[in-house]
Amino acid sequence: MDLKVIDHATCTFCGCVCDDIQLHADDTRIHKAKGACVLGKAWFLNHTTERNCPAALIDGKEATVEEAIQVAADLLYEADMPLVYGMSNTTCEAQRECVAMADLLGGLLDSHTSL
Amino acid sequence: MQKSRFLPRGRKDRTMVLVDIRETKSVKAADIFLQVRPGKDFELLTILRAMIKDQPISDAEVAETGVSIEALQDLVARMKAAKFGAMFFGMGLSMTRGKHMNSAALLTLAAEMNAFTKFVAMPMRGHGNVTGADVIMRWQTGYPFGISFNRGYPRYNPGEFSTVDVLVRGDTDCVFVIGADPGATMPQPAIDHLARVPTIVLDPHVTHTSRLAKVHITTAPAGISAPGTAYRMDEIPLPLRPALKSSYPTDEEVTRRIKEAIQAKPDWMVEGPQRLETQV
Ligand code: SF4
Numbered sequence: 001m002d003l004k005v006i007d008h009a010t011c012t013f014c015g016c017v018c019d020d021i022q023l024h025a026d027d028t029r030i031h032k033a034k035g036a037c038v039l040g041k042a043w044f045l046n047h048t049t050e051r052n053c054p055a056a057l058i059d060g061k062e063a064t065v066e067e068a069i070q071v072a073a074d075l076l077y078e079a080d081m082p083l084v085y086g087m088s089n090t091t092c093e094a095q096r097e098c099v100a101m102a103d104l105l106g107g108l109l110d111s112h113t114s115l
Numbered sequence: 116m117q118k119s120r121f122l123p124r125g126r127k128d129r130t131m132v133l134v135d136i137r138e139t140k141s142v143k144a145a146d147i148f149l150q151v152r153p154g155k156d157f158e159l160l161t162i163l164r165a166m167i168k169d170q171p172i173s174d175a176e177v178a179e180t181g182v183s184i185e186a187l188q189d190l191v192a193r194m195k196a197a198k199f200g201a202m203f204f205g206m207g208l209s210m211t212r213g214k215h216m217n218s219a220a221l222l223t224l225a226a227e228m229n230a231f232t233k234f235v236a237m238p239m240r241g242h243g244n245v246t247g248a249d250v251i252m253r254w255q256t257g258y259p260f261g262i263s264f265n266r267g268y269p270r271y272n273p274g275e276f277s278t279v280d281v282l283v284r285g286d287t288d289c290v291f292v293i294g295a296d297p298g299a300t301m302p303q304p305a306i307d308h309l310a311r312v313p314t315i316v317l318d319p320h321v322t323h324t325s326r327l328a329k330v331h332i333t334t335a336p337a338g339i340s341a342p343g344t345a346y347r348m349d350e351i352p353l354p355l356r357p358a359l360k361s362s363y364p365t366d367e368e369v370t371r372r373i374k375e376a377i378q379a380k381p382d383w384m385v386e387g388p389q390r391l392e393t394q395v
Pocket of ligand 1 (some may be wrong): 012014015016017018035036039040052085
């Protein structure tokens, strides 16, 4: 088991995005999140590398990521007015892809801000 | 709290005023608490705008807000005497009667305060990287949210293109949800429409929305095991330093692959694409 310490880690649980957190982690989970508030601690410590969710679901049945991507692309393409929504708990890199996809689809694009 | 050259006593040199419709836990942290009557935010802000410019206001107008004139006079004096004022506002303002008009009144007040001293206003953000979403959409389209591309170029109209309205009216026929769980947070008519149309969800967990979705894809949680960038509430971009590895793909990868699969199909516009060939 490899123990590692990560300095200046960033927490994205809330909008404050604290970037002065020290994480102590092994291969499967984070043991300590120094400098994080209660919410941040819970968020860091609750995640493990275990695969406790299916890779993908189509109509509630397990599927491969590749199949799910194809079905998703077909559905979005066939729709007259697709909507791309959310983008809160994700990275800017993924958000950029979302904008490009909404543009490509000629659809709607919106985030949590409008809520 | 941070001590600085201009505020050597830290928290003691700062004044925090809390405005809410009820006494919340934050009252303990505040120096002054003003209890405004529900739905009277716009009135209160407009009275403050009048008061900073010494314009006449009637007692009846003040009484309507639930805050005393003395408290308001004291607040105005403090605001003008401050070296640097900041207003933070949340959903209590934007989600009640008046909606956008409330936020607009607050932003105008902040702008007008700059005739006297430095003042800024900043929305309080709930979830992780919503600020990043604003910034990225502004960068790519010129607008922060509530965008439609259905004419081949971006148009902005909150109320028409904002998600809750679109869902409640039933205007969309396919929804792609990423990094959010509208199935747990939106009003019931909106959730009903989400269940009616094919919905695609990307999330590290099987969420409420995934349960009513047609497609769910599990992705690596950002900041825990997916690298990237996130924006802080005050629009400072920060790199994520994931501590764990994940066997799930990242949001970025999955979205890009869906986009590429769509790109492989003929363009939806009959006269061909009008957009730029490459996105920067
Ligand atoms: S550590 Fe706490 S305050 Fe900081 S970003 Fe995480 S949840 Fe927010």
